[in-house]
Amino acid sequence: MTLEELNKIKNEYKDIVKVRKVVAEESEKLAANTQYRKQVLVCGGTGCTSSGSKKVLKALEEALEENNIKDVLVVRTGCFGLCSLGPIMIVYPEGVFYSQATPEGVKRIVKEHLVEGGSVVKELLYKETVKPDGTITPLLETNFYKKQRRIALRNCGGIDPENINEYIATSGYQALAKVLLTPMSPDEVIKEVLDSGLRGRGGGGFPTGRKWMFAKASPGDIKYVCCNADEGDPGAFMDRSILEGDPQCIIEAMTIAGYAIGACRGFVYVRAEYPIAVERLKIALEQAREYGFLGENILGSGFSFDIEIRLGAGAFVCGEETALMTSIAGNRGEPRPRPPFPAVKGLFDKPTVLNNVETYANIAQIIRKGSQWYASMGTETSKGTKVFALGGKITNVGLVEIPMGTTLREIIEEIGGGIPNGKKFKAAQTGGPSGGCIPAEYIDTPIDYESLTAIGSMMGSGGMIVLDEDACMVDIAKFYLEFTVDESCGKCTPCRVGTRKLLKYLEKITLGKGEDGDIEKIEALAEHMQKSSLCALGQTAPNPILSTLKFFRQEYIDHIYNGKCEAGVCKSLIRYEVIEDKCRGCTLCARNCPVKAISGAVKQPHVIDQSKCIKCGVCQANCKFGAIRAI
Amino acid sequence: MADNIPFQGTQEQEKKLLEVIAQNKDMQGALLPVLHEAQEIYGYLPIEVQQMVADGLGISLSEVYGVATFYSRFSLTPKGKHRISVCLGTACYVKGADKVLAAVEKKLGIKSGECTADGLFSIDSCRCVGACGLAPVMMVDEEVYGKLTPDLVGKILDKYIKEEGGNQ
Numbered sequence: 001m002t003l004e005e006l007n008k009i010k011n012e013y014k015d016i017v018k019v020r021k022v023v024a025e026e027s028e029k030l031a032a033n034t035q036y037r038k039q040v041l042v043c044g045g046t047g048c049t050s051s052g053s054k055k056v057l058k059a060l061e062e063a064l065e066e067n068n069i070k071d072v073l074v075v076r077t078g079c080f081g082l083c084s085l086g087p088i089m090i091v092y093p094e095g096v097f098y099s100q101a102t103p104e105g106v107k108r109i110v111k112e113h114l115v116e117g118g119s120v121v122k123e124l125l126y127k128e129t130v131k132p133d134g135t136i137t138p139l140l141e142t143n144f145y146k147k148q149r150r151i152a153l154r155n156c157g158g159i160d161p162e163n164i165n166e167y168i169a170t171s172g173y174q175a176l177a178k179v180l181l182t183p184m185s186p187d188e189v190i191k192e193v194l195d196s197g198l199r200g201r202g203g204g205g206f207p208t209g210r211k212w213m214f215a216k217a218s219p220g221d222i223k224y225v226c227c228n229a230d231e232g233d234p235g236a237f238m239d240r241s242i243l244e245g246d247p248q249c250i251i252e253a254m255t256i257a258g259y260a261i262g263a264c265r266g267f268v269y270v271r272a273e274y275p276i277a278v279e280r281l282k283i284a285l286e287q288a289r290e291y292g293f294l295g296e297n298i299l300g301s302g303f304s305f306d307i308e309i310r311l312g313a314g315a316f317v318c319g320e321e322t323a324l325m326t327s328i329a330g331n332r333g334e335p336r337p338r339p340p341f342p343a344v345k346g347l348f349d350k351p352t353v354l355n356n357v358e359t360y361a362n363i364a365q366i367i368r369k370g371s372q373w374y375a376s377m378g379t380e381t382s383k384g385t386k387v388f389a390l391g392g393k394i395t396n397v398g399l400v401e402i403p404m405g406t407t408l409r410e411i412i413e414e415i416g417g418g419i420p421n422g423k424k425f426k427a428a429q430t431g432g433p434s435g436g437c438i439p440a441e442y443i444d445t446p447i448d449y450e451s452l453t454a455i456g457s458m459m460g461s462g463g464m465i466v467l468d469e470d471a472c473m474v475d476i477a478k479f480y481l482e483f484t485v486d487e488s489c490g491k492c493t494p495c496r497v498g499t500r501k502l503l504k505y506l507e508k509i510t511l512g513k514g515e516d517g518d519i520e521k522i523e524a525l526a527e528h529m530q531k532s533s534l535c536a537l538g539q540t541a542p543n544p545i546l547s548t549l550k551f552f553r554q555e556y557i558d559h560i561y562n563g564k565c566e567a568g569v570c571k572s573l574i575r576y577e578v579i580e581d582k583c584r585g586c587t588l589c590a591r592n593c594p595v596k597a598i599s600g601a602v603k604q605p606h607v608i609d610q611s612k613c614i615k616c617g618v619c620q621a622n623c624k625f626g627a628i629r630a631i
Numbered sequence: 632m633a634d635n636i637p638f639q640g641t642q643e644q645e646k647k648l649l650e651v652i653a654q655n656k657d658m659q660g661a662l663l664p665v666l667h668e669a670q671e672i673y674g675y676l677p678i679e680v681q682q683m684v685a686d687g688l689g690i691s692l693s694e695v696y697g698v699a700t701f702y703s704r705f706s707l708t709p710k711g712k713h714r715i716s717v718c719l720g721t722a723c724y725v726k727g728a729d730k731v732l733a734a735v736e737k738k739l740g741i742k743s744g745e746c747t748a749d750g751l752f753s754i755d756s757c758r759c760v761g762a763c764g765l766a767p768v769m770m771v772d773e774e775v776y777g778k779l780t781p782d783l784v785g786k787i788l789d790k791y792i793k794e795e796g797g798n799q
Contacts, residue, residue: 046760046762047763049775050760050765050777051765051777082764083762083764084765234722234724234759235720235721235722235763237759237763272704273760273761310660310663310664311663311664312702313666313667313702313703313705314702314705316758327663330659330660331660331662331698332697332698389763391764392721392722392725392766397722397763397764398764432721463721465721465722467725480721483758486703489701
């Protein structure tokens, strides 16, 4: 592959891909330059695949064939971000957005919309995009997308991840060409990354350029480049989506990193639980080799580099850098003390750079557009953008990318569409089992590394779980401690024993058996663990408790001293009661009660026998009149 | 019960495993990739399989056992014909995954981590399959079921039970 050949492919596919990036009028003009009258993008990410996008895709291809339509391009993409509305289907040049697509719906869309002279099937569009007067809002102008700035996710949902040509069409591998053919010296590459202000997106926030600088400065002929795709935070799926939607950008970035530090081998350590991501990455690696972006003498520059995939096997601690490298070497994934840092002694004891998937996803664009472009986004100390996996009690569950400095309020109320069912926002949890919560009174906190740390949470890798008034914060803290107890590798005592002891306290408290002094004991133990655990897993394991204690201390006090769980979650502390005024005597609760604890005559208020009640909550779940409350 | 199930590996399986070992033998850090493949071949990693891996790679059984028990994805006991995996990741948890798991356990009469006596179903919990948009979710074999309620769980499992000709 030469630069000329690369540019030739880019020009050949440029318009096809650009049709998906611009407003309808312009898109239409571009489409006329291509052989495709229309393009249909179907999401093939994990979320949409789980909601049945394979069947939708099959039905679409069959229906196009039946109707003898040959000038419509069908593209299976990665994640669009709006996972709760899947399967998602977008038609260009109109840029209209069909949500929750079904095989039947798709047949109709083909017959009425995709045929020559057809028109949009409004009933099947995502309803938020159809105004009452019938006009359609293009996808990019919806609240969900408007406030986002997609850098790391720029190609997710926009290209076919299994077709390297589409990546090339979006200026893919231009950064690698710039580095190798200009040529830029390794120091120049590192300076560019350093000046961009990019910091590790896996949670640590260490400046990426500094990491590269240290690894380059380490003596040794053999060095390695690793990619951390062991996305362990339960409820986070940024890295998976990038690997599923744009795997080539990771390959390009790792190759650039290899050149910068003087490595010729790279490893991607990815969770075995992500089969689609692994498969797409494999395909992408093969295509990159075939095109000569990996292998010997890349682009004729004399530089050689290749990448291998290593599968994780379900151990959260392997997201920690030293544990990850120990695992790649075929051992139990236990961390080791630092220093020496991986930049000095990493994989197979050689100098190693390890970055997270999202960090790599920014690299090619930083090289191509320059560090100043990247540094112009974000805040003073946190540059660029951050991807969040928005989950929990939020209307638009999915993947969002925002400029650093965006407030939590903008994410939750505007992009996320607020809290469903008229409930009140209580807190957002970031950083998963290592992080903490941001309570409602801090909803105007700008999202950057320092602001989040200042309030006792952390940026984390990007999981953001929204909690509404129904959440009991003691229970949430307990959930995370259960997780860290399971995942503590057992190597060091503070973490192995400390997490168990913390969990015991929380179990006691949620069972209504908390005692005076428990809170203080928890705090003392937490401090010990933060100071003396071997790795970040143990050091940060108390954070979910400490941050809930900081902002929701009253809930702990209520559980311990007042025998009360305000949110009605902790079964031992609640009882179910019938609200007489609201009960219509429909008998549904009595019929569903598994222990026959509810009695009452038809059309008369019912009564729950507390001595029989097992607090299963079936009555409350079944009541159509909201007549059963937990107190 | 799993401890009582005798190892029933076939010659064909052994041949496959030996091929995998031969292919990976010289790779740095071969043990994990080999164990992944071995579990794919046998469905689980009984001590007999671990011994073959140890012999093949020229490392001790204790080292293989150490690694096989460290990672949650490796199982030393056989799984059911249908493997049910209930996601207990955060997004699913806040949307009631505990109730989903309880419903599955109640329906099949076994606990998480166990396998039914007829070997048809096993239940496990997992941490996030990445389908947070559909929370709460569970997987039955490779199929993901989302937006679950305890009621829906019963209906889904009935389908599998019916297919197997049983009435649990």
